[in-house]
Amino acid sequence: MRFELMYESFFKIIGGIPLTLQVVSISTVLGLALAIIVALMRISGKKSMSIPAYYFVYLIRGTPLLLQLYFVYYGLGQFSFIRESILWPILKEPYWCGIITLTISTGAYSSEIIRGGILSVSKNFIEASGALGLNKIKTFLLITLPITVRQALPAYGNELILMVKASSLISIITLMEITGIARTIISKTYAPVEIFLVAGSIYLIINFIIVLAVGLAERKLGTVKAN
Amino acid sequence: MFEVFSFGSSGWGDEMLMGALMTVLVSASSLLLGILIGIIFATCKLSNIFILKIVANTYTTIIRGIPELLVIYLLFFGGSGAVMYIAKIFGYDGYIELNAFTIGTIAVGAISGAYSTEVIRGAVNSVHKGQFEAGKTLGLNGYGLYGRVIFPQVARIALPGIGNVWQITLKDTALISVTGLVEIMRQSRIAAGSTHEPFIFYTAAIILYLVITRLSNILFDKAENTYSKGFVSKGAL
Numbered sequence: 018m019r020f021e022l023m024y025e026s027f028f029k030i031i032g033g034i035p036l037t038l039q040v041v042s043i044s045t046v047l048g049l050a051l052a053i054i055v056a057l058m059r060i061s062g063k064k065s066m067s068i069p070a071y072y073f074v075y076l077i078r079g080t081p082l083l084l085q086l087y088f089v090y091y092g093l094g095q096f097s098f099i100r101e102s103i104l105w106p107i108l109k110e111p112y113w114c115g116i117i118t119l120t121i122s123t124g125a126y127s128s129e130i131i132r133g134g135i136l137s138v139s140k141n142f143i144e145a146s147g148a149l150g151l152n153k154i155k156t157f158l159l160i161t162l163p164i165t166v167r168q169a170l171p172a173y174g175n176e177l178i179l180m181v182k183a184s185s186l187i188s189i190i191t192l193m194e195i196t197g198i199a200r201t202i203i204s205k206t207y208a209p210v211e212i213f214l215v216a217g218s219i220y221l222i223i224n225f226i227i228v229l230a231v232g233l234a235e236r237k238l239g240t241v242k243a244n
Numbered sequence: 245m246f247e248v249f250s251f252g253s254s255g256w257g258d259e260m261l262m263g264a265l266m267t268v269l270v271s272a273s274s275l276l277l278g279i280l281i282g283i284i285f286a287t288c289k290l291s292n293i294f295i296l297k298i299v300a301n302t303y304t305t306i307i308r309g310i311p312e313l314l315v316i317y318l319l320f321f322g323g324s325g326a327v328m329y330i331a332k333i334f335g336y337d338g339y340i341e342l343n344a345f346t347i348g349t350i351a352v353g354a355i356s357g358a359y360s361t362e363v364i365r366g367a368v369n370s371v372h373k374g375q376f377e378a379g380k381t382l383g384l385n386g387y388g389l390y391g392r393v394i395f396p397q398v399a400r401i402a403l404p405g406i407g408n409v410w411q412i413t414l415k416d417t418a419l420i421s422v423t424g425l426v427e428i429m430r431q432s433r434i435a436a437g438s439t440h441e442p443f444i445f446y447t448a449a450i451i452l453y454l455v456i457t458r459l460s461n462i463l464f465d466k467a468e469n470t471y472s473k474g475f476v477s478k479g480a481l
Binding site: 075076078079080081082083084087088091092093094095096178181182183184185186188189196199200203204207209210213216217220221224225 | 305306308309310311312313314315317318320321322325411415416417418419421422428429432433436440441442443446447449450453454457458
């Protein structure tokens, strides 16, 4: 064990934390919006809405994230109409390609969590709210949504951890976040075990904080009795 | 457009299919290694020995909290060193280099093992206590009890979970393309680079992954049906 190297590389690797957190939080927020849309499409009961949503989720969940990343970063840039479009300043940046890919990915996975949460809301609540004279939109916003948030929270916590882990892939398209810096140091010093321990502990701490925060939120929101 | 996928030396069709075969091979061997690891660590977790529980919990926590890519880098850069270190203890002093397939299998197997551990632990827990008691009453112990009575039930309950682990494992093998193993991901990168057609090759890779996922879903569903014979399905309750 080269402890001095571990000490030195720790300060280099923590320089990657802001980028990791930034990419994770931007794509989580955008992905959540996408997930709500996809989940509502799937439970809409209209085939023209639910079938595209189903295949979108199927496509994303059935292919590796790395492939999706390559597809967005390298694949789309092949076409001159994309290179000439107004989207090109965004699509040529690895940073935005990373965010787009992670957004789409978490959007697909979270939509399943949200769908499960919405479906778990008891019919009795919906009927009771109708009896109280609330319209459909008010019922959704005041009854269904808060219960869904509570029901989906534990699974969504797992999704957040998966997002932190998934963000490591953007190091492959040249972004220097935690894993990217760790890899650079490994190939310079050839000390894989030491650097793995340092970078791995940083990830474990980030994920541990997420677990604590989600647990706190779960307790704050209390439990929902089904009937 | 499709001539790039022709077979033989002029196109990439056969290379892509070989890549798909490599993905299936490395995924299958990783899954098997993972199940083996899963059986060992699930046994540790279910044992009453404190230190074994700690070791197993540490393993699953680390694997589930750390990016897969870091685990792969650890084994890619450190795997040969570790093997040579162990060989030295046994008196062998030469240079050993692990090939990309072995490193990939060990890395993805270690990742998939953490998920298998939880699946198998859950399955063992869901076998009714009465089954253990009845087995003991019949005078069975060791292999007789665990091999003949408990394992077949665990296997049936764990099957859907192992199906999920298979999907995760299949997708994780894309990451070992960074170590140089020529599977779907690596092969489509090479082809995209040399033909300057990244879009079609990555689309082809997407299709290959979806086909493998679909086929394995069908296989797992069949296996589930076979092993659930004689049990009332959930839908019928």
